[in-house]
Amino acid sequence: MHERIAKLPGTPGELQGRTTGLTGLVYRSVRGVTRLAGGTLEALLALLGPSLAAGSEGPPGLAAAPAALPSAEREALVAALNGVLGDHLAATANPLAIPMALRRGGQALPLQAPALAAWLQARSLPAPDTLLVLLHGLCMNDRQWAHPAAPDGTPGGDLGSELAGPLDALPLYLHANTGLPIADNGRQFAALMQALVAAWPVPVRRVVLLGHSMGGLIARSALHQAAGSGWAALCSDLVCLGSPHHGAPLERAGHGVDWLLGAAPGLARYTAPLARLGKVRSAGITNLRHGLQDAEGRALPLPPPPPTGPRCWALAGTLDAETPPAGGGRTRQAFSRLRGDGLVPVASALGQHATVAQRLAFPPGQTAVLANTGHLALLHSPAVQQQLRAWLAPG
Known part of the structure; x- marks a missing residue:
C-alpha cells in the first residue's frame, strides 16, 4: 500500500520501510482486524483505541504502548479515522468521534x-x-x-x-x-x-x-x-x-481515500493498515462521489x-x-x-x-x-x- 501511494503523483516525500515501536503497534492493531473472519467496525475500534492512548496496555498479545502518539500525529490519525468511519463513531457515541x-x-x-x-x-x-x-x-x-x-x-x-x-x-x-x-x-x-x-x-x-x-x-x-x-x-x-x-472520480474508483490516508501530513507512517479496510466508506466519503x-x-x-x-x-x-x-x-x-x-x-x-x-x-x-x-x-x-x-x- 505504501509503495502504491508513494508512486501516486503529488504525494510528498518518500515513505520509509518497516515500522517499529508505537508505530508498529498501531499497524499490528489494525492488521489484526483485517485478519478477523467477519471482523466488525467495533473490533477495529477496540483494537485501535488503546494505541491512541498514553501508557495503554494495547491489544492482547501486543506490547504496551510506551506513550501516547505525539499530539499532532495522534490528531492526524484520529482525523483519518473520522473521515473513514466518522458517521459510525458518532452514531455509537464513540469517544474518538470528533466534536x-x-x-x-x-x-x-x-x-x-x-x-x-x-x-x-x-x-x-x-x-x-x-x-x-x-x-x-x-x-x-x-x-x-x-x-x-x-x-x-x-x-x-x-x-x-x-x-x-x-x-x-x-x-x-x-x-x-x-x-x-x-x-x-x-x-x-x-x-x-x-x-x-x-x-x-x-x-x-x-x-x-x-x-x-x-x-x-x-x-x-x-x-x-x-x-x-x-x-x-x-x-x-x-x-x-x-x-x-x-x-x-478517484473516490468513485475507490482509490481517493487511500491516497489521502497515505499522503496527508503526519499520516504516512500509520494508516496503511486502514487502507486495507478497502470498502469501508463513511457518509462523508459517499457524498464526495457526486x-x-x-x-x-x-x-x-x-x-x-x-x-x-x-x-x-x-x-x-x-x-x-x-x-x-x-x-x-x-x-x-x-x-x-x-x-x-x-x-x-x-x-x-x-x-x-x-x-x-x-x-x-x-x-x-x-x-x-x-x-x-x-x-x-x-x-x-x-x-x-x-x-x-x-x-x-x-x-
Missing part, C-alpha cells in the same frame, strides 16, 4: 461571550471585526493547514496566518468529523458560526470562509442552510481550494452574488506543467483535458459540468488554475497565497 469546534493552536474556542473574551485575552489574541475561518478537507484536521520550514531555510507557517495580516483578521480553524454527511456538517457549522458572531467581543463586520477540498462543500452547505441571515449576511467571500463541487447536491440529485447552486451574498472564488490545481491560456482557449473542454490535482479534476474544482443546468456560476475572473500543484500542495503553495491575497484584498 465540531473552532480552534486556534489545537484548542477549542469557548462560544460564550465572557469566556471567549477571557480566552482571547489570556492568549494575547486580538478581537478584530474581520474573521477568517478555514475549513479542512476529508480525513484531515485544523492543524494540517500548517507547513514546516523548507530545506532552504524558508520559515514554516500556515495559510490562515499568512492571509490574516492583509485582511486585518483573526484566523480561526474548523475541526470537524469529516465522515458525517456534508449537510450535517454544514448545519453544525452554520450554528457554530452564529454562536461565534453572537459571542465575539466586538461587532463582526466581515467573515471570510476558506475551504480546502470537502471544507469548501461544508462552507457552501452552511451558507445555503443559513439562507443569508445572521452570520451568513456578514460573509463577504467564500473561497474553495480544490473542492470537488461535482465529485472526485459533490454537493440537493435531495433531487441536482447540483446545489452557489450563494447569490453581492450585495445579497458573498463573492465566490474557486481555485483548482493541476499536475500538468501548463494551463489553458487566458481568453477563448479557457473552455470547459480545455480544462477537462487537464489531469487535475491528483484527486479532484479541474472541471469539478471550478464547478464546470457537461450539463449546463449543473454548472456553478462562478463569475468571470473569480476562478484560477495553478500548474504543477497537487491537492495537498494547495494548502501551502506560495502561488495559492499570492492568488488569495489578490482576490481578498479590500476593494
Whole structure:
C-alpha cells in the first residue's frame, strides 16, 4: 500500500520501510482486524483505541504502548479515522468521534461571550471585526493547514496566518468529523458560526470562509442552510481550494481515500493498515462521489452574488506543467483535458459540468488554475497565497 501511494503523483516525500515501536503497534492493531473472519467496525475500534492512548496496555498479545502518539500525529490519525468511519463513531457515541469546534493552536474556542473574551485575552489574541475561518478537507484536521520550514531555510507557517495580516483578521480553524454527511456538517457549522458572531467581543463586520477540498462543500452547505441571515449576511467571500463541487472520480474508483490516508501530513507512517479496510466508506466519503447536491440529485447552486451574498472564488490545481491560456482557449473542454490535482479534476474544482443546468456560476475572473500543484500542495503553495491575497484584498 505504501509503495502504491508513494508512486501516486503529488504525494510528498518518500515513505520509509518497516515500522517499529508505537508505530508498529498501531499497524499490528489494525492488521489484526483485517485478519478477523467477519471482523466488525467495533473490533477495529477496540483494537485501535488503546494505541491512541498514553501508557495503554494495547491489544492482547501486543506490547504496551510506551506513550501516547505525539499530539499532532495522534490528531492526524484520529482525523483519518473520522473521515473513514466518522458517521459510525458518532452514531455509537464513540469517544474518538470528533466534536465540531473552532480552534486556534489545537484548542477549542469557548462560544460564550465572557469566556471567549477571557480566552482571547489570556492568549494575547486580538478581537478584530474581520474573521477568517478555514475549513479542512476529508480525513484531515485544523492543524494540517500548517507547513514546516523548507530545506532552504524558508520559515514554516500556515495559510490562515499568512492571509490574516492583509485582511486585518483573526484566523480561526474548523475541526470537524469529516465522515458525517456534508449537510450535517454544514448545519453544525452554520450554528457554530452564529454562536461565534453572537459571542465575539466586538461587532463582526466581515467573515471570510476558506475551504480546502470537502471544507469548501461544508462552507457552501452552511451558507445555503443559513439562507443569508445572521452570520451568513456578514460573509463577504467564500473561497474553495480544490473542492470537488461535482465529485472526485478517484473516490468513485475507490482509490481517493487511500491516497489521502497515505499522503496527508503526519499520516504516512500509520494508516496503511486502514487502507486495507478497502470498502469501508463513511457518509462523508459517499457524498464526495457526486459533490454537493440537493435531495433531487441536482447540483446545489452557489450563494447569490453581492450585495445579497458573498463573492465566490474557486481555485483548482493541476499536475500538468501548463494551463489553458487566458481568453477563448479557457473552455470547459480545455480544462477537462487537464489531469487535475491528483484527486479532484479541474472541471469539478471550478464547478464546470457537461450539463449546463449543473454548472456553478462562478463569475468571470473569480476562478484560477495553478500548474504543477497537487491537492495537498494547495494548502501551502506560495502561488495559492499570492492568488488569495489578490482576490481578498479590500476593494
